Amino acid sequence: MLSTETIMTFFSVSVLLGLAPGPDNIFVLTQSALRGKGPGLIVMLGLCTGLIAHTIAVSLGVAIIFQTSILAFSVLKLLGAAYLVYLAWQAFRASAETIQGGPEGIVSYRKLYARGIIMNITNPKVSIFFLAFLPQFTEPTKGPVAVQLVLLGGLFILATILVFGGIALLAGTLGGLLKRSDRTQNILNKIAGTVFMGLALKLATIRQ
Template sequence: MIPVDALLLFFAASVALAIAPGPDNIFVLTQSAINGKKSGFIITLGLCTGLLFHISAVALGVAAIFKTSTLAFTILKTVGAAYLLYLAWQAFRAGATDISNAANQKQGGWALYSRGVLMNITNPKVAIFFLSFLPQFADPARGSIPLQIIMLGIVFIIAALIVFSCIAWAASYISHWLNSSKRGQLVINRVAGVVFIGLACRLALSKQ
């Protein structure tokens, strides 16, 4: 069993890491600003569900493949970058009415949730980050390492849920202005498109 003080330290570190600018929280921020806090919360659930994949991979040792196999890493990061470029294309082609009605017309709950899951799973950096971060807080003297990894992963998910939900809640207030400003809708959508392109380039150029 992991001591409470170690779990609290890990939780604090997880919150700090979740707050640091990255693809996930930027994604929640832009989508919450465009579609409102409900969409941001749903995407947050999707992203955190994707974390379960990476946590399981680390617990089973599968993530080590992406750290040692150039081919596996390249394939996954290519898929992830392609998906981000697809999101950028959608953002650039959307008009003002598309944004204001996105939550009801084009972006249902399942679509938003799936988008969050896919974006997280197709980011190999998350797997490698978990592979290097979680084991630091596991100790063979405390028992099963896989069980400790799963426990730490759950704590990380809780931290991510709290941080991303706060981001979604704060960003949603921008949506009231967007819904009354067509120009504002177009601008934020173009900004979202640029962000997606930047994230895609960053992922495509990333190294193991």
């Protein structure tokens, strides 16, 4: 079992990492501002589900594949970039009425949850980050390393839920106020589309 000091240190660092601007928290921010607190929280849960997959991958050693295989790394990042371009296209073509709940704009919680998962698991940098970050806090003398990695992954996910949940609630509240104006709503759509395109470009150009 990990020591209390290690757990507290790891959790504190994880919270700080969650606050640092990155694709995932920006995704939560934009979706919450556009669709509200509830949808933002669902997207956050999807992202955290993706983190579960990354935790398992690191524990089983699968993440090493993305660290050592240029092909696997490139394919996954391009799939993620393509998905972000698709989301950008949807945001650019959306009208104020669509986002506010028109027939073309109704997005189920299931789809929002899936978006969060896809957004997270198609970023190979997350697996590589976990592979580099989690083992630094393991204590081989305290038990099986694989079990410790799963525990650390769970702590990281808990920190992510707290941080991203706060972002979703704040952005959802502010977005709700801004969406009272159709003009402001259309501006939010264009900002979201631009952000998604920027994230797609960043993901497509990252290196191992």
